[in-house]
Amino acid sequence: MAIVWIPPLIRPLTDGKSQVEVEGENVRAIVDALEARYPGVAARIIDEERIRPGLSVAVDGTVGNKGLREPVGPNSEVHFVPAMTGGS
């Protein structure tokens, strides 16, 4: 199962757990699985059927470019992190 690192400000919804194991073949399925176990999590991550603006998802160390369609492997590590912006 994939390991999801729960952002600290969402941990009150996950009984304080910082990491949760869930199944899902992509980020959308992972969020659905989290929502089923911890109601309210999906609304903190998804807005209008996309990852919330200003938030990114990293799977296995890579901030992907497919958003909710980003593939997740059976042993993947998933992070939801504030987006970073560049400069020159």
Place this chain on the structure above:
Amino acid sequence: MADATSPFGSSIKRREDPRLIAGRGSFLDDIKLPGMAHLAVLRSPHAHARILSVDTSKAEALAGVKAVVTGADLPAAADKIEDLGEGAINLMYLSANILAHDKALYHGHAIAAVAATDSHTAEEAIGLIEVEYELLPPVMTVDQALADDAPILLSGLRTNEMGEMGTQPTNLAQHFRHQRGDLAAGFAAAAVVVERSFRTETVHQGYIEPHTGTAQYNSDGQVTIWASTQGTFAVRNQTSEILRIPVSQIKVIPTEIGGGFGGKINVYLEPVAVLLSKKAGGKPVKLVMSRTEVLQATGPTSGSNIRIKMGVDGAGKLTAAHAELYYEAGAFPGSPVGAAANVVFAPYALDNLQVDGYDIVVNRPRSAAYRAPGGTNAAYATESVMNELAAKLGIDQAEFRLLNGAKQGDRRPDGVQFTEPVGLLETVQAIADSDHYKSPLTGKYQGRGIACGYWNNWGGKSSATAILNADGTVSLNEASTDIGGSRASIAMQFAEAIGITYEQVKPRVGDTDSVAYNDVTGGSRTTFSTGMAAHNMGVEMLAQMKERLADIWDVASVEYANGDFSGGDNRSSFPQAAALIYKSGEPLMVSSTVYPRNFGPGFSTQLADVEVDPETGKVQILRFTIAQDVGRAIHPSYVEGQMQGGVVQGIGWALNEEYVYNEKGQLLNGSLLDYRMPTALDLPMIETILVEVPYPGHPYGVRGVGEVNIVPPAGAVANAIYNATGVRMEELPMSPPRLLAAMSEKK
């Protein structure tokens, strides 16, 4: 792969250099169009005021005035967040920054704009516009913005805490947190703990070419914009959203760009120019900002308040780290605190950490990206504490970083793992081994400081096409505007992939109608991503040439080596092959679009020697060396130029640069006489050490090199000042008055 004929590693003279050096480059102010009207902008003299009324009637009546616009002429913008090229932005705020809606939110905020037959008439008309303001107290700092009774800048703003929205009006736009391990246990295990608070002031990117907007609204509804920008498609997208014009009706033509450093991604003038052109019956219109307008109203980067607490055990290993980052976003949300929250501890392996980031609106210009946005502030604070910890333990400052430096397998503060090789330790070792580090200091008030820095870099979307010409040259059409030599580095990667010389490739930056979508030149991504597209095209064009020659020569296969194609008894040089293909059938063109999922982070370690004048507090940089993991240096002198440029900007930030406001929130130093950037007379030659830890996710091992170099300088200089004087400076810039006061206090 590269061989003796490879262009890589040689600092080839760029095709565009003779033209630019001779003053024949075409910059935006060189664009002259028939019947062009000139623009002037009325700007708020107040930092915070409600706009009660704007009367433009007298200006409109002035002879020579073609059109006047105010915020009321802008289409209603949606209260919706979109990513328009780099970073998410609320469309309503984007619109209100172009021309103020109901409030002026910073000194210099645009209120109205005039197009007239000449710039003098436009300026005169500006003086005839009557604005009635209700003055409000200015909110200039983090502390003022977060006070219980703080005046609220944006009535609709609520705090976003990872998707949970606050219920009360506020100046705190966002709060987020990274946390892992057990912070309390980590500090309990520490032999030494250091905690300090720091303040950094607002600074500007300082590009030499001011912002310019030139546009024409044609009678068929098509819009043409000439832009000095880091991203033509970003200009197109922002203009489209602000004015509600479909992107298909907007063409953005890039010119040469006189510096950007992140500050030429946001639009300021282009939508206003389009509006005025439309109102003026389709006349082309143009505005060149004055330096004062640039400083007052275009993207500086955030000032910040930062608190750092770090603990280390008796063996010199970090046990815990905690940061609180309060970043001033300017008048609208969107400071670079998200990036800063990783930069702050990314160079070090940490099991127990917490980082809290806060994005706060204040009555200053909307902050824009500036070279590794947010990174310099954060690293200055961390690296100051790192040296203090090392000193308390009696460990050499380089050795301390070697003990704790991040490597493959370690994690950034947000938890994301470095899954591929990273070069931090190599850069620290390069500094430790350098002649500079081994050379002793010789004066009483001399000091030496080290600092490390991290930048995430970026991939982003890139597109390009390549056309084989009959004479064996290749026309390479890309859309990454060239801030400092990327045409060369991209053309070199194409040349390497196909096996021709750089001189055979003719790169150009096309407009938005000629190339597929392309992200901005930013995030240190251009040589990486657009170079990847160039590589792909080189491979594809070579394959197609072999196929076409096999057909022409009627052979099963064709080989290409040392500049010659061969198949059966046939042999042909590259130009001969191009001519054959040209005559034999359809022209040959290839294209590539890429959106790399992976990209390698950059690390840099820097070493500063300073001498402090105890009478004046003036700091002289005696010697400065930068070691940077550059992945693979495609064009070494261009890479060195990036490294040196970033260091120089960081030194300016460290020692002199700051926005100075009066109590009314009015900018007092709105010129380059008063906003003190370093000049060549202030600096020694910046010594460079190119550390090459190739990034495995790029065909040539490229990493972005443009940004990480600005992250450590302020920390390195602060540590050198401490080493020279025993004074730990907790505020940037460390200007003579501040340093002198701190030295006096220590006595």
